[in-house]
Amino acid sequence: MSRELTREEKRKIRALVTKWCANYDKEYGCLPLECECYMFGKCWTGAYCRYFREAVLPLDPALEAALMSEGPPPEFKPCPVCGGPVPLDGRLAYCSAACAKKAHRRQQREYMQKKRSCDVDN
Structure with missing residues (x-):
């Protein structure tokens, strides 16, 4: 079941693509497709660019958990040392x-x- 992406999730996707995606070029967009990056137009969870899903998305574990899980996005608490996301499962x-x-x-x-x-x- 897919859900609509939040504004924050869209912003994080755009930031990851522009900074880390090897297929993205500012002038040409997505190099293999020769058009604007598919991930920039995403509004719903579901189908993702394979390269983004396998190589870029793991760089942001909180976003990966939110996009790959079913239902509402999971809740996170800030890490007391660096402020990074920590799942609220009670163990970490x-x-x-x-x-x-x-x-x-x-x-x-x-x-x-x-x-x-x-x-x-x-």
Whole structure:
């Protein structure tokens, strides 16, 4: 079942195509088709350009989840480290392993600073 794309989703699709699509050229549009990019005119979920779906869309996991899932777009919360999207499934706290590692290092640093300040007071 398809649904209408939101304004934000259309904006993100356009940004991904203009920045990352190898088939897109500012002067000519879509190089294999020699016309405007098919993804610029998308209004509904459903059929996507194969190259966009396989190579470009995975660069934005939140948009990929929203476009490839059935029904309304899934909800996301911001990553506390970088602000990237984290699914609201209750299990993930960070958007990537790198963000989790940064947060763990920051927590350890704060813990050691607090521990050292307590040792000095005694």
